Amino acid sequence: MHPALSVISFTTLSGAGYGLAFVLALGHGNPAALSTKIAWVAALALISIGFLSSTLHLGNPQRAWRAVSQWRSSWLSREGCMCFISYVPLCLLAGMSIFYDSFDLTLGYVGAICCAVTVYCTAMIYASLRTIASWHTAWTPGFYLAFALTAGTLIYIAFFGPPVGSRSTQIWIYLSLVFLVASWAIKHFWARRAQAVGYGKSTMETATGLGHIGKVRLLESPHAMGNYLTNEMAFRIGRKHALKLHKIALLLGLALPVVLLALSLAITPVALVFTMLAALSFMAGVFVDRWLFFATARHAVGLYYGGDEALMPAD
Amino acid sequence: MTSLPQSTNKKLGLVIDLDTCVGCHACVVNCKEWNTSGYGTALSDQDPYGANPTGAWLNRIHTFEIVPDNSSNKPKGQGVGEVIGTAGEARVVHFPKSCLHCEDAPCVTVCPTGASYKRPEDGIVLVDEDKCIGCGLCAWSCAYGAREMDLAAGVMKKCTLCIDRIYNEELEEIDRQPACVRTCPAGARHFGDFADPQSNVSLLVAERGGFDLMPEQNNKPVNKYLPPRPRSDLGEGTQFSVPENDTKGADGLLGWIDRALSGSSKQKGAS
Numbered sequence A: 001m002h003p004a005l006s007v008i009s010f011t012t013l014s015g016a017g018y019g020l021a022f023v024l025a026l027g028h029g030n031p032a033a034l035s036t037k038i039a040w041v042a043a044l045a046l047i048s049i050g051f052l053s054s055t056l057h058l059g060n061p062q063r064a065w066r067a068v069s070q071w072r073s074s075w076l077s078r079e080g081c082m083c084f085i086s087y088v089p090l091c092l093l094a095g096m097s098i099f100y101d102s103f104d105l106t107l108g109y110v111g112a113i114c115c116a117v118t119v120y121c122t123a124m125i126y127a128s129l130r131t132i133a134s135w136h137t138a139w140t141p142g143f144y145l146a147f148a149l150t151a152g153t154l155i156y157i158a159f160f161g162p163p164v165g166s167r168s169t170q171i172w173i174y175l176s177l178v179f180l181v182a183s184w185a186i187k188h189f190w191a192r193r194a195q196a197v198g199y200g201k202s203t204m205e206t207a208t209g210l211g212h213i214g215k216v217r218l219l220e221s222p223h224a225m226g227n228y229l230t231n232e233m234a235f236r237i238g239r240k241h242a243l244k245l246h247k248i249a250l251l252l253g254l255a256l257p258v259v260l261l262a263l264s265l266a267i268t269p270v271a272l273v274f275t276m277l278a279a280l281s282f283m284a285g286v287f288v289d290r291w292l293f294f295a296t297a298r299h300a301v302g303l304y305y306g307g308d309e310a311l312m313p314a315d
Numbered sequence B: 001m002t003s004l005p006q007s008t009n010k011k012l013g014l015v016i017d018l019d020t021c022v023g024c025h026a027c028v029v030n031c032k033e034w035n036t037s038g039y040g041t042a043l044s045d046q047d048p049y050g051a052n053p054t055g056a057w058l059n060r061i062h063t064f065e066i067v068p069d070n071s072s073n074k075p076k077g078q079g080v081g082e083v084i085g086t087a088g089e090a091r092v093v094h095f096p097k098s099c100l101h102c103e104d105a106p107c108v109t110v111c112p113t114g115a116s117y118k119r120p121e122d123g124i125v126l127v128d129e130d131k132c133i134g135c136g137l138c139a140w141s142c143a144y145g146a147r148e149m150d151l152a153a154g155v156m157k158k159c160t161l162c163i164d165r166i167y168n169e170e171l172e173e174i175d176r177q178p179a180c181v182r183t184c185p186a187g188a189r190h191f192g193d194f195a196d197p198q199s200n201v202s203l204l205v206a207e208r209g210g211f212d213l214m215p216e217q218n219n220k221p222v223n224k225y226l227p228p229r230p231r232s233d234l235g236e237g238t239q240f241s242v243p244e245n246d247t248k249g250a251d252g253l254l255g256w257i258d259r260a261l262s263g264s265s266k267q268k269g270a271s
């Protein structure tokens, strides 16, 4: 699939925003503290920037409001609805903190649930597609949720968390280490399955119904140049650089943050620098990983264009 | 409304005969011709006369080659009955592809705006372009590549089964069928109602073993494809071997030329 920058930024930024809002909505951070007030603004900003960038790839963004109408059947519509619904508790909580230095736990729980459900809906847009076998699994919402939580936690610690060197900061850092390892473990299972599943049950033989004669091969493409389908869905699978990029994603998203968090525990005077770098590095890693999520996905329509044989660039 | 109808009164669709299609693209061109001035916005092209032309088309012809392997379909000798293919001999199949108007159409249920819908009266899957936001998700959900975004209008385009022809009383009766069917010079495309077991298309499917594309995707396509027919075995007839030229009897001028040329080639071969 074509890795559109707008969709990659949308899923990573809004995921991080909901992760941060989730942490805040569970009552972390003193509502009277300036850092908490800024954290609320930051969470809402990340969410909103993400959603605005998602409208960039629309052909007719001025009609985007229509997208909330089909929540009965469409995950994209459900996500749009949840985006608006979750603004209500999140904005109320942000307002309470900013203007009244207060917090309400019941409303907080509602907000936290809304955050989780919205991220789940985003992931289900992809996981519900039967045409892309590697996405069509419960592991997809699994890692979207895990990455959102980890990003939220890391951002919270780095920018808005309890004072450096305190006991609770230590606990937060241990917690985020667990989240980090757990999210990449989930992603690892997802990637292993994705590698194995390929086009799922579909083959060029089932696509054409000609398998009873023999092995099917594309002799002539219907068009000489690219078209919407080949540009969007039969994206030449990024195998050439996939392995390298995967290593970069792991380095930025897992290895570096772990080292930086460990350093922040060891060298407390500049701990904040390390935790901030850890959060940024993790976000960069997730960004690269999200690029691969799209770029390496095989869409069934690729089978009409010759399948892997034709679409995989040679090493 | 993007929930699918429980059932449709009619199931209008196409039968495409992979045996007779000659891959001429006439249906492709006539489809574009009719639909660029018919239902909805025009079917735009980008850079049509430039180096990298692309555009929205609703019907595309792929061509596949199937080479039966040695184990299956091995001919038992010359002239033994009819076979679907001869081992080692490519069978070329032209493969027209347009929207299959699926009964369980995922392109309809994923649409967030209600622009994509399936008509309860005849099962035709359409896009209401005034509601479409051009998100592209419906095209992602279609395994067959039957939807293409119009990059000029920013809305999704797909086969309408020529809804503006088949019910059009301004047209003569013979023209009240999809443009591709009407134009096909080989008679490879048939239009009809699959809900009626006695219709032309239902009978064709029953007689020729019409099949679904990618049944494992669970879309229940309405359009059906007819497999290539068996043909007489090419057998050993295709194993060409040219006998050595026998020039022993040549004399006179021809004999001289033969000797001169054989000699020179021998010399060349020796050097």
Ligand code: SF4
Pocket: B098, B099, B100, B101, B102, B105, B106, B107, B108, B125, B141, B142, B143, B144, B145, B146, B147, B158, B219, B221
């Ligand atoms: S062929 Fe594709 S566009 Fe047509 S109804 Fe089926 S899923 Fe939808």
Ligand code: SF4
Pocket: B110, B111, B112, B113, B114, B115, B116, B127, B131, B132, B133, B134, B135, B136, B137, B138, B139, B155, B156
């Ligand atoms: S591109 Fe248009 S028709 Fe397709 S899912 Fe989006 S809004 Fe619906």
Ligand code: SF4
Pocket: B020, B021, B022, B023, B024, B025, B026, B027, B028, B061, B094, B096, B183, B184, B185, B186, B187, B188, B189
């Ligand atoms: S017009 Fe008929 S023969 Fe020509 S490509 Fe189309 S279906 Fe095949």
